[in-house]
Amino acid sequence: MTRTHTLQRTVQERRGGPPDPAPPERRIPRHRRTTPYLFLTPALGLLGVFFAWPAVTAVQLSFYDYRVVSPARWVGPGNFERLLHDPRFWTALANSFLFMLGMLPILVAVPLLLAVLVNLPLRGIKAYRLLYYLPVVTSMVAVAIAWNYVFHQRGVLNWALTSLGILDQPVQYLLEPGWALPALVVVESWKSLGYYMMIYLAGLQSIPRELYEAAHVDGAGPVQRLRYVTVPLIRPYVAVVVVLAALDSMQVFTSVFVMTQGGPQDSTMTLGYYIYDEAFRRFDVGYANSMGLVLWAILIVLSLVSYKVTRGRTVTDL
Numbered sequence: 001m002t003r004t005h006t007l008q009r010t011v012q013e014r015r016g017g018p019p020d021p022a023p024p025e026r027r028i029p030r031h032r033r034t035t036p037y038l039f040l041t042p043a044l045g046l047l048g049v050f051f052a053w054p055a056v057t058a059v060q061l062s063f064y065d066y067r068v069v070s071p072a073r074w075v076g077p078g079n080f081e082r083l084l085h086d087p088r089f090w091t092a093l094a095n096s097f098l099f100m101l102g103m104l105p106i107l108v109a110v111p112l113l114l115a116v117l118v119n120l121p122l123r124g125i126k127a128y129r130l131l132y133y134l135p136v137v138t139s140m141v142a143v144a145i146a147w148n149y150v151f152h153q154r155g156v157l158n159w160a161l162t163s164l165g166i167l168d169q170p171v172q173y174l175l176e177p178g179w180a181l182p183a184l185v186v187v188e189s190w191k192s193l194g195y196y197m198m199i200y201l202a203g204l205q206s207i208p209r210e211l212y213e214a215a216h217v218d219g220a221g222p223v224q225r226l227r228y229v230t231v232p233l234i235r236p237y238v239a240v241v242v243v244l245a246a247l248d249s250m251q252v253f254t255s256v257f258v259m260t261q262g263g264p265q266d267s268t269m270t271l272g273y274y275i276y277d278e279a280f281r282r283f284d285v286g287y288a289n290s291m292g293l294v295l296w297a298i299l300i301v302l303s304l305v306s307y308k309v310t311r312g313r314t315v316t317d318l
Contacts, residue, residue: 115200
């Protein structure tokens with residue numbers, strides 16, 4: 001008996017009349033109950049084949065000494081003990097966190113400023129949005145090759161800096177340990193700016209224009225409106241950007257593979273690239289899987305942080 005029918009029955013009883021008969025219960029046919037699961041079966045099958053099964057296999061192989069050309073040999077936690085005494089692993093882990101620390105300020109602040117600019121009601125503003133978003137949909141391999149020419153000893157950057165008198169002689173950015181990692185941070189950040197700009201833009205367009213008009217009437221300038229109106233109201237979006245940027249920066253691989261191969265002197269060796277190097281160059285698949293589990297655990301922790309930050313907020317709240 002529904003709540004509406006109960007209310008009608010109570011009203012009828014108070015009026016002295018006979019209550020309305022209860023509506024018959026509708027039974028959903030079995031074929032209609034199973035139809036949604038039939039539609040989900042192909043997607044669940046693909047998820048199991050391409051995610052669940054590889055994940056289980058990776059966990060299993062992390063406890064084996066498996067080098068592809070020889071049978072797998074059980075070593076238990078030996079691979080994880082090896083991690084503790086592997087200096088290259090700790091270098092790769094430290095470089096991954098350096099990537100995160102270098103990319104987070106750029107990917108949190110610069111896309112916000114770009115979103116504020118492309119949110120202005122100007123003629124042709126959609127073309128600028130498209131222009132800023134193009135690097136996101138461009139292949140990372142193509143982006144890395146293009147930036148290779150920018151950072152080359154005879155590239156555009158050295159030419160501009162020497163012409164302005166900032167540098168006395170060209171710098172080999174990708175061949176010097178002190179410059180290589182910051183250069184890759186710039187490349188990875190530049191490619192992702194448009195993606196996070198669109199997240200911020202969605203937040204900016206949800207802010208009522210009346211708040212800006214009221215702030216303008218009170219004498220607030222552009223900087224004050226940004227600080228006291230825009231930033232407080234898009235804090236949930238900032239939290240989402242921080243977590244997504246942290247997850248992306250911990251998985252840097254393609255730019256390292258194309259531009260530096262982890263060098264010079266392992267200064268750009270990230271955890272993702274070290275896993276690739278052990279698995280596909282040294283064929284030490286078991287050890288690579290153990291490092292993959294460590295990276296997986298780090299990403300899970302960051303995802304839990306994301307859940308804690310955004311818990312209880314709906315899309316409307318954002």
